[in-house]
Amino acid sequence: MKVDILIKNGTTVDLANQDFVKNDIGIIGDRIVDIEGEAVDAETVIDAENCFVLPGLIDYHLHAFHDGTAISVNADVICLPNGVTSVVDAGSSGWVNFPAFKKHVITQSLVKIKSYLNMVNVGLSTLGGGPTGYLENINPANFNLDKIKATVQANDNILGLKLRYSKDLCKNKGFSTDPFDETVKLARELNTNFCVHVTDSTKPLYELVSDFDKGDVLAHCFHGVGHTILDEDNKVYPQIKAAQERGVVFDCSNGVAHFDFKVAQAALDDGFYPDIISTDLTLKNSLRTDKVFSLLFVMSKYINMGMPLFDIIKAVTTTPANLMGMDGQIGVLSPGAFADVAIVKMKKKKITFSDTSGNELQGDCYLDNLATICNGNIVYRKIHF
Template sequence: MVYDIWIRNARIIDPRRNLDQKGDLFIYNGKIMPPPASVPEADEIVDAEGCFAFPGLIDFHTHLARGLTDIGLAPDVMTLPNGVTAAVDAGSSGWANYEIYRKGVAASSEITIRNFINVSPNGFVIEPYFEDVDPVKYDRKRLAFLFDKYPNELLGLKVRVGKPSSKHLGVMPIAASVELGKELGVRLASHVVEPESPYSEVLAPMRKDDILCHCFQGKGPYSILDSNGKVQKVVREARDRGVVFDAASGRANYSFGIAQKALDDGFYPDIISTDVVTYSIYRRKVFALPYVMSAYLGMGMPLMDVIRAVTDTPAKLMNLPGVIGTLAPGAHADIAIFKLQEKKMGFKDQFNNVVDGKGLLVPQMTVKDGWIMYRQITFMDW
């Protein structure tokens, strides 16, 4: 067999297999192949000495409805150069415009895309004005139709609550959305920023595989921490029953102060994602997924756990475990080659909390379904 690509001498990190070792990767016809018994041949040989090979990264919280919303990104342009080969749109569209987004953006993209659909009919269209999350406006019939029509594309419902978004409704939209999720047999992703109620009330309705987005937010009187700076008991109990905690940074939806105390208390995010939009891509505070990952390394989160939070865990939630998010033989050949560059970094949040970086993860090459989709111009051996 002549392989399409042979990646040599990489430090392979694959959390699904708890694998951290130097080795080679072999690609044929869009899949990762078992190592050959004899000296192989390949059309393309890539020397990755001094580099990491990660499964293609998954950004589980993005906004990709380019042309439909003012925050929407062009998926391939904004992901592949950052080692991201799969992404989830976090409720940019609602039941009234999902199919426009699907046909115009998602279906024509190279990366793997899955979606949450907003409980509000129009979704998140323009940033200065929040969508209407009053439960009386939920269209159960139309949502049921879409989940039935696109079961492999739609992961669940999305709702935003907090002082800026749900105002006098408090956390009621979460409880109502959970009930709707039960009716439809789907999970809920809840954006919670500056909540008007304590986290005991925020988390109470949430079920196994429901997702708390922006778990390290620091606005208002409530956070996941108690008065002693430790993770609240109700938060740990929620995790124990299967609630998923997504860091979902955004420009203004996280606090390094909260995150650092949570990490010091042994509470790591299940998912590291960006919540990146047109106003934050390639700008300070979010930039792109490798930047956010580097900040978590700076806060002391182990590399294996950081990579798990952007590969295997989101792959499971996308209903694609073992298909993407891993470098195991038989998986899709989605691969991200990175260098950890020694660079003095000061990651800063909106509250002027600073994290001293331990290095910067710099993308070198991205392979999607066996095709080289991005390559740093200096990452060549000719």
């Protein structure tokens, strides 16, 4: 059997059975093919001995509208060298500028990009425009519901609605209606989901989640400002656990300002794991700090906090793939799936992780990307590998 690329001797991860499996992966064109029992002749052979061969990683929360917002990254430049082949943009654009985002970024990128549409007309295009930034206006009086509806209905790329909901955006603003309530109402009308940024929320999170349905995303679930997911006994609120059990999605979406070790560690110790591990990458934190850096860096943080590796991998592969409506196409190494692959190695080396407040975790290992394949093309490879 003739294939374009053969990845041999690597260790794949069987999430269903929580097992590590020595396996070879064959690629023809942009798809993974079944090579079991076949004599394989490959144009390119990659020996992945002592490496994990993972599906291309999925970063479910970042900002990718580069040249359209001051905060966004170029996903191809930042993600591919770090094993990420699919992403979700977390509301960088609103209905006004989504067409530009789609035309100039989404359709032009190697990385597969899906998105949430911001309730604000121009999305996050005002952020980062000055020394302190210019926060978006989330006054519901300014929401153009008809335009939002039309944009969502015309674009299957859009996964739902996005709202940033924190005190600095809505406290003492004199809004006649609540931005969160309006977002929920519109999402239900459109039969779609929403993703809400809830750091320093005006409402307790255990109350807020009562309005979340299956597939709705609570972003920055381990932030440590104001209302958090923890009660006075440092345990996860029962209402939060119940919400997760009924399908509400809890995304760590790390960011520079949205992660607290005390909250995260207490939650993990209480048996509460994030459904999604993502970065909230922006120009401010990508490849720059010990808080975010890359998706593999954030995954490594959870390894060192004691979260099981199988759950970590699930949170960057099959779970986000399902939410993106791309089951069997991405997030897996099954025949017929897109040939998106990350070849990574666990490095045993001291490493420091920090949170928003400057608290540090001294780790002893991290995941290092050696090669990335996207749509059947080798798009990144270390010189020694």
